[in-house]
Amino acid sequence: MSDSYAPSAELTAQANGQADLFDQAEADFEGFWAAQARERITWSKDFDQTLDWSGAPFAKWFVGGELNASVNCVDRHVDAGNGERVAIHFEGEGGDTRTITYADLQREVAKTANALVELGVGTGDRVAIYLPMIPEAVFAMLACARLGAPHSVVFGGFSAEALHTRIADADARVVITADGQFRRGKPAPLKAAVDAAIDHGDDESPVEKVLVVQRTKGDVEWTEGRDVWWHELVERQADTHEAQAFDSEHPLFILYTSGTTGKPKGIFHTTGGYLTQAAYTNSVVHDLHPETDVYWCTADIGWVTGHSYIVYGPLANGATQVIYEGTPDTPHQGRWWEIVQKYGVSILYTAPTAIRTFMKWGDDIPASYDLSSLRVLGSVGEPINPEAWRWYREHIGGGSAPIVDTWWQTETGAIMISPLPGVTSLEPGSAQRPIPGISAEILDDEGKPFTEPEKVGYLVLTKPWPSMLRGIWGDEERYKETYWSRFGPKYYFAGDGAKYDEDGNIWLLGRVDDVMNVSGHRLSTAEIESALVSHPAVAEAAVVGANDETTGQAPVAFVILRGDAAQRAEEEGDALVQELRNHVGKEIGPIAKPRQVLVVPELPKTRSGKIMRRLLKDVAENREVGDVTTLADSSVMGQIQDGLKK
Ligand code: PRX
Numbered sequence: 001m002s003d004s005y006a007p008s009a010e011l012t013a014q015a016n017g018q019a020d021l022f023d024q025a026e027a028d029f030e031g032f033w034a035a036q037a038r039e040r041i042t043w044s045k046d047f048d049q050t051l052d053w054s055g056a057p058f059a060k061w062f063v064g065g066e067l068n069a070s071v072n073c074v075d076r077h078v079d080a081g082n083g084e085r086v087a088i089h090f091e092g093e094g095g096d097t098r099t100i101t102y103a104d105l106q107r108e109v110a111k112t113a114n115a116l117v118e119l120g121v122g123t124g125d126r127v128a129i130y131l132p133m134i135p136e137a138v139f140a141m142l143a144c145a146r147l148g149a150p151h152s153v154v155f156g157g158f159s160a161e162a163l164h165t166r167i168a169d170a171d172a173r174v175v176i177t178a179d180g181q182f183r184r185g186k187p188a189p190l191k192a193a194v195d196a197a198i199d200h201g202d203d204e205s206p207v208e209k210v211l212v213v214q215r216t217k218g219d220v221e222w223t224e225g226r227d228v229w230w231h232e233l234v235e236r237q238a239d240t241h242e243a244q245a246f247d248s249e250h251p252l253f254i255l256y257t258s259g260t261t262g263k264p265k266g267i268f269h270t271t272g273g274y275l276t277q278a279a280y281t282n283s284v285v286h287d288l289h290p291e292t293d294v295y296w297c298t299a300d301i302g303w304v305t306g307h308s309y310i311v312y313g314p315l316a317n318g319a320t321q322v323i324y325e326g327t328p329d330t331p332h333q334g335r336w337w338e339i340v341q342k343y344g345v346s347i348l349y350t351a352p353t354a355i356r357t358f359m360k361w362g363d364d365i366p367a368s369y370d371l372s373s374l375r376v377l378g379s380v381g382e383p384i385n386p387e388a389w390r391w392y393r394e395h396i397g398g399g400s401a402p403i404v405d406t407w408w409q410t411e412t413g414a415i416m417i418s419p420l421p422g423v424t425s426l427e428p429g430s431a432q433r434p435i436p437g438i439s440a441e442i443l444d445d446e447g448k449p450f451t452e453p454e455k456v457g458y459l460v461l462t463k464p465w466p467s468m469l470r471g472i473w474g475d476e477e478r479y480k481e482t483y484w485s486r487f488g489p490k491y492y493f494a495g496d497g498a499k500y501d502e503d504g505n506i507w508l509l510g511r512v513d514d515v516m517n518v519s520g521h522r523l524s525t526a527e528i529e530s531a532l533v534s535h536p537a538v539a540e541a542a543v544v545g546a547n548d549e550t551t552g553q554a555p556v557a558f559v560i561l562r563g564d565a566a567q568r569a570e571e572e573g574d575a576l577v578q579e580l581r582n583h584v585g586k587e588i589g590p591i592a593k594p595r596q597v598l599v600v601p602e603l604p605k606t607r608s609g610k611i612m613r614r615l616l617k618d619v620a621e622n623r624e625v626g627d628v629t630t631l632a633d634s635s636v637m638g639q640i641q642d643g644l645k646k
Contacts, residue, residue: 004425004503005393007402011375015422017284021436032437033061033466037272040279040316042076043067044245047272051464057484057492058471059464061273066245069252069271070146073315074109075243077102086320089294089343090135093182093326100135102318105142108135110241112143115234119209121174123148123246126254128172128207129301130154130163130194132181133325136213136230137301140176141253141311145271146243150251152266155302156181157607159629160196162264166256167197167207169266170473174209176230180216184330187216195221248272254473255304257410265482266473267304267410273466274308275316277414282313285404285435286347287376287421294373296322296340297349303608304410305380308467309349313414328354333361337369348396349378353609355388358396360539360562366395376421377403382610383508385530389428407431407508409494411483413467416440417506429530430505439463440506442498447487451500456509456524459498460491468492497524516545516553523592525613528555531587532594535580537565542603542611543594546620554595556620557584558640561599569599596620600640607632619644 007015025032030050037047047065077085083103090098100108121127127144129151131137137153144151152170154163167175177194180187191212198205212220213230252271256264282288286309288295295314299305314321322343328336336358340348358366377397379389384405393403403426407417416438417431424432434440441449442457450457472479486493497509509524516523525543532541540560548554559580561569569576577597585593598619604612607630615637618625625641628634 006425012422017420025436037276062248065248068243070142077318107239108139109142111237112139113146113241114237126170126172128175130177152254160193164197176211178213178215277467278308278313279316281415290318293346295347296345341369344373351381352384383526386429411469453502459496531584544617557594
């Protein structure tokens with residue numbers, strides 16, 4: 001395709017992921033994964049069976065194998081003579097820094113593991129982690145893994161209520177938290193939410209101990225006998241710890257994610273398969289070269305991206321990485337680019353919502369930093385519209401860095417569909433193809449696979465994969481029902497709409513609940529949003545399918561305008577709105593023209609940056625707006641409605 005970008009010869013020559021991986025995986029699926037597992041992971045006891053799918057949809061990978069995930073992420077690098085390599089360059093929001101080598105990491109993880117043992121944590125016990133983006137979060141996760149105590153990390157932006165539900169569901173005995181966290185230059189309390197989550201008024205809490213990192217030095221309430229300071233308990237521990245090997249299928253962690261009902265799903269992952277695929281993808285997709293790269297994944301450890309691509313993948317590979325505590329605009333909008341310049345970051349992995357925010361802030365901000373160290377860029381979490389993709393390549397990637405648009409989910413544990421930077425000719429906006437070892441198809445309403453271009457269907461995965469979820473914690477039925485019933489037990493139903501283009505690339509079109517049916521035509525919110533943001537007046541857009549008497553559903557768009565356009569909208573009113581409707585008509589077809597285009601000051605987003613279309617749908621359908629408690633800023637819906645009343 002004229003629009004695609006082939007990799008340079010130099011990039012291909014040095015890339016970890018070469019074209020022959022596809023052939024190998026095609027020729028011998030299990031042999032391929034067995035080789036990945038043996039090449040990338042150190043097993044205390046080798047496995048005797050690669051995959052046991054006899055209990056489908058509950059998979060067992062690398063059966064009979066034994067390993068310790070923490071030893072794989074830490075000790076073996078020290079043993080291999082790389083103890084002095086930097087594991088973590090930590091950058092605090094306020095500018096405080098810490099440099100942690102693999103030898104340091106080994107000592108910190110050992111001390112933390114010993115401390116947890118003193119608190120009574122044993123193999124199989126669940127530990128909740130509710131921490132900001134500080135190195136202790138990594139120490140805590142690896143210490144749990146070391147003891148075979150599954151962690152349940154809860155994002156530090158979640159409320160006491162959300163924390164309570166997650167602690168109760170996982171029956172966590174210990175919570176690891178901090179007194180507070182720095183956000184936008186100010187300390188914000190964190191432990192108070194833990195207190196409220198434990199002292200919840202209903203059933204007795206399973207929590208026996210709370211381990212508290214002192215980060216902001218603010219006042220905290222203290223419960224004697226339950227609460228313990230990290231700096232008192234962890235610091236006095238021995239800095240060595242003999243780790244035990246666990247079965248490949250031993251639970252590694254639980255991570256809660258929202259489903260279609262109100263109750264969050266505890267997605268649960270095990271050890272050998274998860275670690276294998278996290279390490280493999282970080283190597284072949286991000287093209288990590290641990291000796292030379294400086295890697296930065298901007299996710300929070302509270303999300304799966306932080307688990308797989310800050311902790312387990314990169315550390316298993318012996319990476320040097322940056323961890324930044326704060327927000328991108330503190331103390332100024334160039335903070336990220338300052339960090340890239342300071343540490344010479346060469347691989348950057350972030351989310352489209354961040355990229356669009358930077359577009360909104362202006363090209364001159366990244367232009368005033370030296371970003372020439374960047375050689376691979378990644379995107380994750382939602383479809384990246386071609387406009388943002390091009391901006392990312394041009395203004396962050398120096399016009400030449402490959403962008404890997406990686407599709408995966410909390411449930412998949414690791415990247416599934418993505419270009420390989422040294423192999424794939426990139427197509428902006430498309431995640432392109434399943435990576436070697438992964439198989440996907442698109443099904444129609446009847447559950448039949450098809451390949452014709454531009455037809456919209458449902459994405460499914462057709463073979464088990466090593467890092468797949470092993471279930472929903474405590475709810476086998478919900479696991480089968482959610483993922484393995486829509487199209488029968490043969491297909492894992494991802495819940496995403498998708499289509500092929502003429503070249504066979506896969507385009508992800510958002511969750512199927514975001515796919516609307518307008519006069520019998522399927523349209524994706526993502527496609528219309530992409531068309532809107534390709535207009536120079538639009539900074540950000542969210543589209544919902546609202547009920548419509550005539551057409552079934554009709555697209556309603558909410559847009560944030562760029563600076564000068566907002567001025568124009570004030571003066572010209574409807575003219576600009578008409579122009580935007582016509583623009584969508586031109587980009588996709590008249591059927592996609594939004595019924596309404598509503599200019600708004602902000603969009604309702606969750607703390608992880610996902611637009612909450614459900615709330616916009618309430619506005620578009622003239623209903624009372626539903627629950628706003630998971631919004632990053634709960635006043636946004638008020639602002640939107642006030643603006644529309646004017
Ligand atoms: O809809 C897809 C979207 O994010 C969903 C998974 O969300 P979560 O479990 O929170 O994990 C996010 C980080 C992996 C998917 O069902 N999604 C994720 N990556 C992409 C994407 N949609 C399009 N393109 C992507 N690259």
